[in-house]
Amino acid sequence: MMKLYTPFSMIILFSFVVVGCSTVPREEYPKAEIPVAWQQPVSMQATQKAAWIKDFNDPQLEALIQQALANNHDLKASAARVEAALAQARIAGAALNPSVNGNMDAQRRRSNSENNGNVSNNYNTDLGLGVDISWEVDLWGRLSNRANAATLDVEVSEAEWQAAQLSLAASVARSWFNLTEAQLQLNLVEQRLLNLSDNLITIEEDFKLGLRDALDVYLARADVAGEQARIANRRSDLLSARRTLEILLGQYPEGLINSTSTLTPLRSPIPSGLPSELLQRRPDLIASQKRLASTNELAAAAHADRFPRLTLTGDVGTRSNDLSNLVSSDYLVWSVFGGLTAPIFDSGRLEAEEERAVANIKMAEANYNQALLNAFQEVEAGLINETLLQQQEAALKTASEESQAAEDLAFDQYQSGLLNFVTVLESQRRSFDAQSTEIDVRNQRLQNRINLYLALGGAFVDDTSNQQDAKQKTSTDLTKGFLSK
Secondary structure, three states: OOOOHHHHHHHHHHHHHHHHHOOOOOOOOOOOOOOOOOOOOOOOOOOOOOOOOHOOOHHHHHHHHHHHHHHHHHHHHHHHHHHHHHHHHHHHHOOOEEEEEEEEEEEEEEEEEEEEEEEEEEEEEEEEEEEEEEEEEEEOOHHHHHHHHHHHHHHHHHHHHHHHHHHHHHHHHHHHHHHHHHHHHHHHHHHHHHHEEEEEEEEHHHHHOOOOOOOHHHHHHHHHHHHHHHHHHOOOOOHHHHHHHHHHOOOOOOOOOOOOOOOOOOOOOOOOOOOOOHHHHHHHHHHHHHHHHHHHHHHHHHHOOOOOEEEEEEEEEEEEHHHHHOOOOHEEEEEEEEEOOOOOOOHHHHHHHHHHHHHHHHHHHHHHHHHHHHHHHHHHHHHHHHHHHHHHHHHHHHHHHHHHHHHHHHHHHHOOOOHHHHHHHHHHHHHHHHHHHHHHHHHHHHHHHHHHHHHHHOOOOOHHHHHHHHHOOOOOOOOOOOOOO
């Protein structure tokens, strides 16, 4: 007995025959070369349970970072991008489900009739109430691919938001230490000006007594004037450092924020871990990985766009010229329709779309590999600089102490007539340069430690649960609890 197929079942059968002949291309993730260990020998101790900022032992800095995380406008924009990505993922996911729309319409018609020479107007009113249903069957996974890509984009935006937090915290710490250095450099120049002014008074008094040459007076006065000019320059640097920090804190740049009087010495070791752990710790690398996965999903969707689409539509409702009958099943009307559409000729547009999607995969893969190399380079440079700056700071500390002793001795011998004033000026210059350079290198070491913490992925803790919780947060509370990660 021959079995008969309805047109609707033929559409379904044809669709599954075609899908059996189709394969969706998939790109493999890049196999990046990851070193077994860092080149610079470092501490491989267990990861810390406190945020990296606590290593500086500076409560005021921690408070400033909390303020920046709450008020910085760039970070708020990053949090809003997470919300936008979440909404876009919901939009993409909605395409997998049927859409249902309600409708209500009314129509009034007039007809003329003539009976025994009398003309009459008849009015008829049709009322309709119904529901339209439409659903595209995701035969090739095209809609699922786009929904998956949107979900991955959410994870990308979340990782970028976490990277923005780390970057902002690091920027605040850098600016804080730059502000402290600017204040210390100004204090040093002011102290030097005070010493030179005292020396000038002594030299001028000796000159009046005929004990010194006019040349010594001129040289001393020139030094005083030079330091006065340097003070103006240092005050400008200090004001600029204050305003930079205030901008990061989300404040108006008034230039009024004050710094501490010391640069925090570093004593904590660096829990660098293994190079392979960097892929799970650094948010920017996580974002790059997720972005690559998203482009794979979009490429699969672009490939599926070239195949037929099966759409099911239907409507059910009632129609009557009496409003009271609209809810009666006796006036029920319905229809069901299945349609299969397939691209036949589009001048190569869909093929080009797929080629572009594949090219985007190659671009995302190259960007990921480059980001990985950059991450390794940042860590290696930070580790070697940690050692070199520590050695440099120790040497400059000795140089500063010795040059200050030489400066005091040179002036005492000058007053005793054993040295000329030029030698005194040279000893003073060396002492000032050594002290100024020591302050600069101490700040450089702090800056390098911040960069190294950032290169290693910020806080050395497992924050997977925090990442899951972040999906439910809004831009108002996204910035809470960062230092407790």
